[in-house]
Amino acid sequence: MISPRETIVCVDCGGTAHLITAPREDGDWFAGDVVTYRCSDCRDRWDLELTVDDDDSPED
Numbered sequence: 001m002i003s004p005r006e007t008i009v010c011v012d013c014g015g016t017a018h019l020i021t022a023p024r025e026d027g028d029w030f031a032g033d034v035v036t037y038r039c040s041d042c043r044d045r046w047d048l049e050l051t052v053d054d055d056d057s058p059e060d
């Protein structure tokens with residue numbers, strides 16, 4: 001099952017951008033879903049499309 005990362009590294013400032021998109025009511029995510037992150041440092045907004053590859057990080 002795909003799930004977006006809770007945080008990403010902001011491309012602009014290197015700060016931490018937090019996921020602000022709420023999941024569906026059933027909690028499922030699908031490839032192609034667009035999720036939005038907001039950087040806590042520069043307040044920039046990032047929209048990312050989920051892909052299957054996002055979920056195979058050994059760190060998570």
Ligand SMILES: [Zn+2]
Nearest residue numbers: 010013039042
């Ligand atoms: Zn930033």
